[in-house]
Amino acid sequence: MxxxxxxxxxxxxxTHCSCAAKMVDFGGWNMPVQYxxxxxxxxxxxxxxxxxxxxxxxxxxxxxxxxxxxxxHVSTNNASKLKVGQAHYxxxxxxxxxxxxxxxxxxxxxxxxxxxxxxxxxxxxxxHIRSQNRFDADVVFASERxxxxxxxxxxxxxxVQKLTDTDLKLIKYYWFTDGQVAGVPARxxxxxxxxxxxxxxxxxxxxxxxxxxxxxxxxEEFNIRPCGLGARNTLRLEAKxxxxxxxxxxxxxxxxxxxxxxxxxxxxxxxxxxxxxxVQQQGVTRKLVGFEMRERGIGRDGYEVMIDGKPSGWITxxxxxxxxxxxxxxxxxxxxxxxxxxxxxxxxRNTPVKAETVPTPFYKRAK
Amino acid sequence: xxxxxxxxxxKQHEWVLVEGSNAVVxxxxxxxxxxxxxxxxxxxxVGSHATKGHAFGSVESVKAVSDIYAPVSGEITAVNDxxxxxxEKLNEDAHGEAWLIKVKLSSPDEINxxxxxxxxxxxxxxES
Numbered sequence: 001m002x003x004x005x006x007x008x009x010x011x012x013x014x015t016h017c018s019c020a021a022k023m024v025d026f027g028g029w030n031m032p033v034q035y036x037x038x039x040x041x042x043x044x045x046x047x048x049x050x051x052x053x054x055x056x057x058x059x060x061x062x063x064x065x066x067x068x069x070x071x072x073h074v075s076t077n078n079a080s081k082l083k084v085g086q087a088h089y090x091x092x093x094x095x096x097x098x099x100x101x102x103x104x105x106x107x108x109x110x111x112x113x114x115x116x117x118x119x120x121x122x123x124x125x126x127x128h129i130r131s132q133n134r135f136d137a138d139v140v141f142a143s144e145r146x147x148x149x150x151x152x153x154x155x156x157x158x159x160v161q162k163l164t165d166t167d168l169k170l171i172k173y174y175w176f177t178d179g180q181v182a183g184v185p186a187r188x189x190x191x192x193x194x195x196x197x198x199x200x201x202x203x204x205x206x207x208x209x210x211x212x213x214x215x216x217x218x219x220e221e222f223n224i225r226p227c228g229l230g231a232r233n234t235l236r237l238e239a240k241x242x243x244x245x246x247x248x249x250x251x252x253x254x255x256x257x258x259x260x261x262x263x264x265x266x267x268x269x270x271x272x273x274x275x276x277x278x279v280q281q282q283g284v285t286r287k288l289v290g291f292e293m294r295e296r297g298i299g300r301d302g303y304e305v306m307i308d309g310k311p312s313g314w315i316t317x318x319x320x321x322x323x324x325x326x327x328x329x330x331x332x333x334x335x336x337x338x339x340x341x342x343x344x345x346x347x348x349r350n351t352p353v354k355a356e357t358v359p360t361p362f363y364k365r366a367k
Numbered sequence: 368x369x370x371x372x373x374x375x376x377x378k379q380h381e382w383v384l385v386e387g388s389n390a391v392v393x394x395x396x397x398x399x400x401x402x403x404x405x406x407x408x409x410x411x412x413v414g415s416h417a418t419k420g421h422a423f424g425s426v427e428s429v430k431a432v433s434d435i436y437a438p439v440s441g442e443i444t445a446v447n448d449x450x451x452x453x454x455e456k457l458n459e460d461a462h463g464e465a466w467l468i469k470v471k472l473s474s475p476d477e478i479n480x481x482x483x484x485x486x487x488x489x490x491x492x493x494e495s
Binding site: 022033034037038039040230234296297298319320322327349 | 407428
């Protein structure tokens with residue numbers, strides 16, 4: 001992106017700057033990467049509660065008598081299985097089977113679906129879905145009507161509960177409801193991207209500052225912290241959740257990315273299905289697998305991975321895992337090698353450093 | 368943030384304290400603050416050679432890797448072992464306990480090319 005392009009701002013931009021967050025360019029958005037420190041923020045979410053401004057995320061609404069048909073046509077998971085008020089994780093694919101994006105699909109009513117998509121993909125996703133729309137359905141770009149605030153951690157429920165009459169205990173994981181938070185209308189989704197329990201609140205942009213402030217106040221007794229994209233990344237990596245542009249992109253199909261569980265071949269035709277069928281017949285050649293460093297050193301995004309001195313793959317995401325106190329990561333390896341227990345070497349500044357593939361997720365919360 | 372007057376500074380945010388023909392090298396408080404939580408420090412072996420302007424090690428935070436450049440040339444006579452066990456000390460005391468290496472200067476004049484505390488303070492002020 002040219003330097004002259006103005007970075008986009010969320011409705012909470014001023015709030016972040018006034019509490020001295022460190023801001024970075026994240027896919028064209030001026031976003032907080034950290035407030036007090038990534039480790040402190042990470043730990044707040046694992047042990048108490050943290051709040052994230054994720055208003056950069058995109059929203060797309062699909063409405064009409066054939067909304068469900070369109071959603072099923074463009075996404076890999078089976079939208080027909082969703083009940084009203086339920087959400088699931090899904091993929092948007094190209095015909096060749098690679099990812100356009102990974103998304104959350106919420107069923108708002110029999111003829112309305114609400115998609116949460118990645119910030120830097122939102123225009124592309126919208127155009128893609130529209131180009132595939134031969135149904136009696138409208139595709140509406142809704143990002144400017146929503147700010148999103150994620151409240152995550154074992155104390156997230158207690159924090160948000162103080163601000164709403166909706167009984168949050170009745171919202172099951174990956175379900176949502178429309179209600180009020182801090183006196184303003186909010187879509188309250190029991191979802192998250194941290195591996196911890198939590199809620200994602202979709203509110204009008206003009207309410208964002210009010211809700212943000214109310215959440216911080218409600219969480220005070222649990223030592224709530226505002227958290228940036230830095231902690232969001234370490235948290236999602238420990239939970240082995242994919243990040244577009246890292247684990248998945250247009251060159252990667254869901255089977256390679258260990259996301260077969262979001263592909264429902266039996267539901268009928270969808271964009272990318274023919275290519276995936278071929279992949280199933282032929283088998284994948286490479287697969288995503290987790291690793292831990294066994295020697296001093298940190299494998300990071302993009303580093304080359306060797307097996308017995310031979311270039312064999314690359315790291316998609318890697319770094320320190322604050323909860324585990326280890327250096328972890330995800331990498332693509334030839335399919336036969338992409339199993340736990342494989343010795344690998346990570347090339348760190350031209351030096352091979354020992355690591356080993358391990359089972360994932362790296363971190364799983366106690367239920 | 369205060370920058371000791373007895374130190375000299377580089378544009379890459381290292382500091383040097385010269386004592387006779389020996390020098391102590393570290394990264395500045397500004398550098399550690401910009402990096403955030405430091406989790407890993409890689410330092411050279413004692414006896415190896417540092418060359419002014421060349422990377423001699425690296426500091427890694429949760430988020431990123433940053434090379435450290437030698438502000439002066441010479442033989443490395445000591446490395447700070449504290450940092451292999453407790454890299455977070457760099458966040459706490461970058462100008463003191465968390466020094467990185469000691470160097471026996473081979474070209475003591477190099478020191479004259481570095482900034483003094485007041486100039487460095489101006490430099491980081493303008494940068495941020």
